[in-house]
Amino acid sequence: MTIVKPRPPISIPQAAQETSSGYAWYVVFVLMTCYSLSFVNRQILSLLVAPIKHDLMISDTRIGLLQGFAFAVFYTFAGLPIGRIADRYSRRNIISLGVFLWSVMTSLSAWAASFWSLFGARMGVGIGEAALSPAAFSMISDYFQKKRLSVALSVYSMGIFIGSGLALIVGGTVVDAVVRWKTVTLPLLGTIASWRLSFLAVGLPGFLFVLWLRSIKEPLRKNLLRSADGRVSHLSLRETVSQVSQRWKSVCGISFAMIFQSTCTFAFVGWAPTLLQRIHGWSAGQTGRALGLIIMIFGCTGMYLGGLLTDYWQQRGVHEAPLKTGALSAAGTGIFFVASMMIPSVKWTLILAVPGMIFLGLAIGSSYASLQMIFPNQLRAQVSAFFLFVLNLGGLSLGPLLPGVFNDYLFRNEKMIGPSVALTIGLASSLQYILFRATYRPYREDYGLMHSATELVNKWVAKNAL
Numbered sequence: 001m002t003i004v005k006p007r008p009p010i011s012i013p014q015a016a017q018e019t020s021s022g023y024a025w026y027v028v029f030v031l032m033t034c035y036s037l038s039f040v041n042r043q044i045l046s047l048l049v050a051p052i053k054h055d056l057m058i059s060d061t062r063i064g065l066l067q068g069f070a071f072a073v074f075y076t077f078a079g080l081p082i083g084r085i086a087d088r089y090s091r092r093n094i095i096s097l098g099v100f101l102w103s104v105m106t107s108l109s110a111w112a113a114s115f116w117s118l119f120g121a122r123m124g125v126g127i128g129e130a131a132l133s134p135a136a137f138s139m140i141s142d143y144f145q146k147k148r149l150s151v152a153l154s155v156y157s158m159g160i161f162i163g164s165g166l167a168l169i170v171g172g173t174v175v176d177a178v179v180r181w182k183t184v185t186l187p188l189l190g191t192i193a194s195w196r197l198s199f200l201a202v203g204l205p206g207f208l209f210v211l212w213l214r215s216i217k218e219p220l221r222k223n224l225l226r227s228a229d230g231r232v233s234h235l236s237l238r239e240t241v242s243q244v245s246q247r248w249k250s251v252c253g254i255s256f257a258m259i260f261q262s263t264c265t266f267a268f269v270g271w272a273p274t275l276l277q278r279i280h281g282w283s284a285g286q287t288g289r290a291l292g293l294i295i296m297i298f299g300c301t302g303m304y305l306g307g308l309l310t311d312y313w314q315q316r317g318v319h320e321a322p323l324k325t326g327a328l329s330a331a332g333t334g335i336f337f338v339a340s341m342m343i344p345s346v347k348w349t350l351i352l353a354v355p356g357m358i359f360l361g362l363a364i365g366s367s368y369a370s371l372q373m374i375f376p377n378q379l380r381a382q383v384s385a386f387f388l389f390v391l392n393l394g395g396l397s398l399g400p401l402l403p404g405v406f407n408d409y410l411f412r413n414e415k416m417i418g419p420s421v422a423l424t425i426g427l428a429s430s431l432q433y434i435l436f437r438a439t440y441r442p443y444r445e446d447y448g449l450m451h452s453a454t455e456l457v458n459k460w461v462a463k464n465a466l
Helices: 021-047 049-056 060-067 071-084 093-111 115-129 132-143 146-180 194-203 205-213 238-246 248-278 282-317 321-342 346-372 377-411 414-436 440-465
Strands: 183-186 190-193
Touching: 021 093, 021 115, 021 132, 021 146, 021 194, 021 205, 021 414, 049 060, 049 115, 049 248, 060 071, 060 115, 060 346, 071 093, 071 115, 071 132, 093 115, 093 132, 093 194, 093 205, 115 194, 132 146, 132 346, 132 377, 146 194, 146 248, 146 282, 146 346, 183 194, 190 194, 190 248, 194 205, 238 248, 238 377, 248 282, 248 321, 248 346, 248 414, 248 440, 282 321, 282 346, 321 414, 321 440, 346 377, 346 414, 377 414, 414 440
Parallel strands: none
Antiparallel strands: 183 190
16 A cells, blocks of 8 residues: 655544533543552552561562562553554553453452562553553544643643552551551451552452443544545554654654653652651651642642643644643743752741642643644554653653662762752753753644644545535
């Protein structure tokens, strides 16, 4: 089959009934709730380190492998082939299978009797969660016009902070409870260690979510790349790579900018609890509840405001609107979080973290939308999977790592964890700002070519339909 060569791909509208706005937002809500659950599943282990080490008799190194390698590597690499499948088959069914798999594996974690059995369960959680976001991004992009897409994807992305906040709140409460009672007796299960109950509490609800996903419909795919004879093109891997390479400046600029945004996120989420406990003497429960509420409320606020701001600029002809939002996010994140981590007063640490979280959240949903706007439907899930691959491989590695490295080798003092986090966020947010600004021009070109070609084809189809 001969593929149309000019860049960007030709998009031909398809006759179909318009999806109601209310139903489209219902789909976003369902997917956002699944995303929240996924973050609770992946992060609950971080606050159960002490009882797991004691019961399974494993080292800190193996705990690190369970939190990082076992989940992150399989999560990032599995997303690439799953993204390609999602561009061809039912995205709703792929998400349902993913939720089912991670729920099974999280629940099985409660029965882990050794490091390797828990490692296998964490690997399964990573593979299951890899099915969600690439398919969800593509679905939401078919439910919303580009003028509302940034807000829609920002609302979906609130799952990051809702799930992270709930994990801190629930995990902190569990850790405090473990100090008081070591085991719990349940019907059918008998007596089990109390930390195992946490995995059941977050794993079992996932099976209800699988049923809930049946209430949403697979949307009609829009902005499809077509061959010269008008038929929908099924791109080979080589043709997919060719399409991505045509926009490499935008893809690389946005992806690497968001690596540093993710570095800021994981540096704060990963080390702020240690700051409150190590420096200010807070308990795990106090820490989890305080940081959990800040992350949930103000992180989500930032995401929503970022979507609104991007859509506002977009409707006024600012094609690089998502990138402008990303640059603004970087500036505010650097200013407020550096101050928050450096100040000696715990009250002001938390107060300054509020605007820090708002600015941190601005860039997330808008950056997801930015790539959806410059690619045809057949590539959206794959590009999203690649974006998440780069983002998570970089951010999940650098965010938790750099503060520890600075603390051990630069400051050489465990009480300097605040300056170590501040230095990490200061450097990362500066690089985020530079990369977003440097990508303005190539992104404007990619956006303009994609949508000017779409408008020309729409006019041609309308003329010939008369």
